[in-house]
Amino acid sequence: xxxxxxxxxxxxxxxxxxxxxxxxxxxxxxxxxxxxxxxxxxxxxxxxxxxxxxxxxxxxxxxxxxxxxxxxxxxxxxxxxxxxxxxxxxxxxxxxxxxxxxxxxxxxxxxxxxxxxxxxxxxxxxxxxxxxxxxxxxxxxxxxxxxxxxxxxxxxxxxxxxxxxxxxxxxxxxxxxxxxxxxxxxxxxxxxxxxxxxxxxxxxxxxxxxxxxxxxxxxxxxxxxxxxxxxxxxxxxxxxxxxxxxxxxxxxxxxxxxxxxxxxxxx
Numbered sequence: 001x002x003x004x005x006x007x008x009x010x011x012x013x014x015x016x017x018x019x020x021x022x023x024x025x026x027x028x029x030x031x032x033x034x035x036x037x038x039x040x041x042x043x044x045x046x047x048x049x050x051x052x053x054x055x056x057x058x059x060x061x062x063x064x065x066x067x068x069x070x071x072x073x074x075x076x077x078x079x080x081x082x083x084x085x086x087x088x089x090x091x092x093x094x095x096x097x098x099x100x101x102x103x104x105x106x107x108x109x110x111x112x113x114x115x116x117x118x119x120x121x122x123x124x125x126x127x128x129x130x131x132x133x134x135x136x137x138x139x140x141x142x143x144x145x146x147x148x149x150x151x152x153x154x155x156x157x158x159x160x161x162x163x164x165x166x167x168x169x170x171x172x173x174x175x176x177x178x179x180x181x182x183x184x185x186x187x188x189x190x191x192x193x194x195x196x197x198x199x200x201x202x203x204x205x206x207x208x209x210x211x212x213x214x215x216x217x218x219x220x221x222x223x224x225x226x227x228x229x230x231x232x233x234x235x236x237x238x239x240x241x242x243x244x245x246x247x248x249x250x251x252x253x254x255x256x257x258x259x260x261x262x263x264x265x266x267x
Contacts, residue, residue: 003074004032004073005034005073005074005075005223006035006074006076006098007033007076008063008075008078008089009076009106009212010039011040012041013044015251016208016251016252016257016258017208017212018079021216021258022035022212022216025212025217028261034070038053039053039054039080040053044252045251045254046252056082056087059089060091060092063092064096072096073098073099073100074098074102075219076215076218077089077102078212079116082119083117083123086124086127087127090123090128094131099222101134102216103169104135104136104211104214105135105144105145106212107141107144124145125167129164130167134171134173134218134232135169135173136214136218142164142174143160145164153179154176154185154187154196158194160172161189161194162189173188173218174187175211184201184202188228190229195232197236199236202246204247205256206246206249208254210239210243217234243258246259248262
């Protein structure tokens with residue numbers, strides 16, 4: 001049976017991040033993807049030019065419509081834009097109680113543009129962390145969620161992971177892409193075991209949407225029944241392949257996207 005995965009996130013018309021990246025990732029990994037849109041962005045590979053936010057109750061209506069009709073095997077949460085939408089999403093998920101929730105706390109785009117209102121950070125911390133199966137912050141996002149400087153090495157990544165888990169998340173994956181190191185190391189803490197996942201640092205400027213892609217790949221593998229450690233390892237391997245193949249694409253003049261379809265036979 002094909003697994004169904006719901007993305008609750010913003011739209012990226014350039015196709016590299018947001019729900020577009022999520023749906024491509026779900027399909028590449030053999031899942032059926034669905035999307036509830038939390039924001040419309042005007043953006044490309046060079047930056048975000050505008051954001052249009054729908055009413056929070058309409059976001060909740062989209063989620064309710066999906067759960068009323070379709071089996072949802074996992075949920076991925078991305079850009080939420082405002083505190084009102086964050087609260088509405090949290091309330092909807094508490095009603096429907098999906099088996100797996102992967103929270104990617106999207107706060108700043110690769111271009112540096114802000115994607116989350118400051119007052120929404122507290123709502124993410126208080127309403128979504130406690131229901132998340134896994135939260136996947138990068139180093140700056142971990143710092144923002146904790147109200148502290150971002151981690152700077154594996155030791156402080158471990159400290160941040162433990163602090164975030166104390167806020168309610170079942171497990172935490174602190175992503176080390178911002179580390180000044182030759183490898184790209186992520187740290188997974190599930191309350192019992194700490195795992196460091198080491199990967200190569202791919203020499204490409206096409207990194208638009210990498211956080212969206214990784215969290216979506218994790219959600220897809222959880223939906224398919226993989227345990228958390230396997231899901232994270234498989235997702236990291238998929239993202240590495242997508243980054244290694246990114247230069248085969250010719251998309252934009254800035255930070256282009258990863259190649260989500262790298263593992264397809266025609267890629």
